[in-house]
Amino acid sequence: MKISTLFYTIKQGFANIFRNKWYSLASIATISACLFLFGLFYAVVANFQNIIKTAEEGVSVTVFFDVDTTDARLEEIGQDIAARLEVSEVKFISDDEAWATFGPEYFGENYAEGFPENPLEGDNSYEVYLSDVSMQDALVTWLNSIPEVRKVNYSELTANTLSGANLLIAYVSIGIIVILLAVSIFLISNTVAIGISVRKEEINIMKYIGATDFFVRAPFVLEGMIIGVLGAGLPLILIYSLYNYALNYIVERFSVLSGFLSFLSVDQIFKFLTPVSLLVGVGIGFLGSISTVRKHLHV
Amino acid sequence: MIGGFYMAKRKEALRKKREKMIEEKGVIYLDNVSKSYSTGSPALNGVTLSIGKGEFVFIVGDSGSGKSTLIKLLLRELTATSGNVHVMGLDMAKLKHRQIPKYRRNLGVVFQDFRLLNDRNVYENVAFAQRIVEKSASEIRRNVPSILATVGLAGKYKAKTKQLSGGEQQRVALARALVNKPSILLADEPTGNLDPKNSWDIMKLLEEINAKGTTVVVVTHNREIVNAMEKRVITMKKGVIVSDEEKGGYIDED
Numbered sequence: 001m002k003i004s005t006l007f008y009t010i011k012q013g014f015a016n017i018f019r020n021k022w023y024s025l026a027s028i029a030t031i032s033a034c035l036f037l038f039g040l041f042y043a044v045v046a047n048f049q050n051i052i053k054t055a056e057e058g059v060s061v062t063v064f065f066d067v068d069t070t071d072a073r074l075e076e077i078g079q080d081i082a083a084r085l086e087v088s089e090v091k092f093i094s095d096d097e098a099w100a101t102f103g104p105e106y107f108g109e110n111y112a113e114g115f116p117e118n119p120l121e122g123d124n125s126y127e128v129y130l131s132d133v134s135m136q137d138a139l140v141t142w143l144n145s146i147p148e149v150r151k152v153n154y155s156e157l158t159a160n161t162l163s164g165a166n167l168l169i170a171y172v173s174i175g176i177i178v179i180l181l182a183v184s185i186f187l188i189s190n191t192v193a194i195g196i197s198v199r200k201e202e203i204n205i206m207k208y209i210g211a212t213d214f215f216v217r218a219p220f221v222l223e224g225m226i227i228g229v230l231g232a233g234l235p236l237i238l239i240y241s242l243y244n245y246a247l248n249y250i251v252e253r254f255s256v257l258s259g260f261l262s263f264l265s266v267d268q269i270f271k272f273l274t275p276v277s278l279l280v281g282v283g284i285g286f287l288g289s290i291s292t293v294r295k296h297l298h299v
Numbered sequence: 300m301i302g303g304f305y306m307a308k309r310k311e312a313l314r315k316k317r318e319k320m321i322e323e324k325g326v327i328y329l330d331n332v333s334k335s336y337s338t339g340s341p342a343l344n345g346v347t348l349s350i351g352k353g354e355f356v357f358i359v360g361d362s363g364s365g366k367s368t369l370i371k372l373l374l375r376e377l378t379a380t381s382g383n384v385h386v387m388g389l390d391m392a393k394l395k396h397r398q399i400p401k402y403r404r405n406l407g408v409v410f411q412d413f414r415l416l417n418d419r420n421v422y423e424n425v426a427f428a429q430r431i432v433e434k435s436a437s438e439i440r441r442n443v444p445s446i447l448a449t450v451g452l453a454g455k456y457k458a459k460t461k462q463l464s465g466g467e468q469q470r471v472a473l474a475r476a477l478v479n480k481p482s483i484l485l486a487d488e489p490t491g492n493l494d495p496k497n498s499w500d501i502m503k504l505l506e507e508i509n510a511k512g513t514t515v516v517v518v519t520h521n522r523e524i525v526n527a528m529e530k531r532v533i534t535m536k537k538g539v540i541v542s543d544e545e546k547g548g549y550i551d552e553d
Contacts, residue, residue: 001433002433002435004430004433004435004436005430005433008430019418201414202416204414205414205415205416206431207400207403208374208403208408208414209403209404209408209427209428209431209475210400210401210402210403210404210406210431210432210479211400211431212397212400213397213400215400215431
């Protein structure tokens with residue numbers, strides 16, 4: 001391809017947007033609407049997942065051992081626990097540390113006065129944190145199978161609630177994505193249909209004059225991709241402002257919430273949302289224009 | 300190196316074969332061509348005709364006589380159901396999809412409804428045809444004003460096509476068809492939307508173009524023009540050629 005043809009293609013790609021102002025605006029609005037809904041949905045779901053993940057990270061299983069378990073064996077069991085996939089962190093709590101924590105909690109500041117010796121002596125334990133709470137039952141069963149383990153403390157309700165919430169979010173996400181996809185396809189196919197009627201004549205003329213498929217297609221495809229970028233950029237700007245505003249509003253008005261709910265920063269949201277939205281926008285623009293032109297190439 | 304040599308030799312042999320074909324059979328040659336659509340009777344039924352290099356030919360006939368199908372076969376928009384269509388020595392049935400654009404650059408086409416790009420001005424409409432054949436910017440700047448002057452539109456190159464009269468729009472279409480110096484000019488009802496004066500002006504332009512060596516094929520209903528111009532007239536009816544006369548006239552259907 002000659003350089004002049006390349007420049008012509010690029011120039012025409014941009015010029016087409018202005019030539020068919022209403023079609024371009026309709027396409028940009030359609031892509032923007034779809035990606036705006038997608039962006040909002042992603043921001044909400046990502047925050048939900050983050051809140052649940054933070055809650056999951058706090059869920060722990062405490063393992064107590066027989067008093068006569070040797071330090072070497074305790075060490076060995078600690079390594080076995082840490083090696084398991086569902087375990088994110090293992091903390092060893094010695095009998096002295098346990099007494100230093102629980103003593104003041106139950107007997108006040110002077111807890112040591114009535115107890116010359118540590119009443120929890122030999123009561124060493126591990127605090128095990130999970131990376132996936134749904135695996136808690138499997139971990140507890142395995143821990144109980146270790147002969148030296150005396151007792152395993154865990155909350156079945158917390159784990160079940162959190163994994164239930166996780167599952168619910170997954171189902172809702174899939175449902176909403178399917179609905180969004182269906183709405184997008186419907187809106188985009190309608191917009192493409194408008195594009196076909198606008199372009200039919202122009203493509204026919206080009207083909208009669210002897211334009212190659214590439215020459216006909218390239219400006220339209222470029223135009224589609226530019227529309228895609230604009231269609232993705234607008235909702236990104238809007239969501240950025242909205243998200244920042246909503247986050248500040250929640251933190252200021254409902255400061256109580258921020259104590260136990262952790263929200264993602266706008267940067268964390270946009271690290272994923274920006275490339276995905278741009279990719280989807282460009283992809284829709286590319287495929288939409290390719291399919292519009294293809295129907296009229298065989299003249 | 301050797302491959303390139305044989306390739307060049309093969310191309311030269313093909314070119315000579317095409318030239319021989321044109322010399323013997325004409326620049327347009329249809330041999331017992333039929334074209335049927337999925338419904339109804341055949342649009343063309345056993346048509347055989349030959350048009351020589353540099354000829355000026357009218358194709359006349361009522362609606363449904365097969366004129367439009369014939370033009371579509373020549374443009375390679377359609378392929379024949381049976382028989383052979385050769386244009387400039389090329390067998391249309393053997394032309395691959397990717398070869399069609401290059402083939403069409405040898406044809407200039409003018410339609411009744413002009414088919415201009417209405418969002419561009421006169422200059423851009425004509426330059427567009429040059430860009431398709433990848434002419435350089437300097438060639439376009441030289442060729443477009445020259446062809447616009449030929450069709451009498453030198454002063455209107457900046458005008459939007461919708462601001463022009465029907466006759467002027469057809470001149471733009473003609474300029475676009477001619478700017479790439481085609482071997483054959485196909486004009487499908489070029490005066491169908493024009494008043495008598497503009498119709499005559501367009502026909503005079505076509506005659507001038509023909510005088511410079513371009514083969515001109517005009518499909519028309521315009522009885523006065525056909526009768527006055529005394530050119531070869533091929534009359535079609537229900538998909539067959541009913542007469543083919545040198546310096547002929549419009550044959551009434553009755």
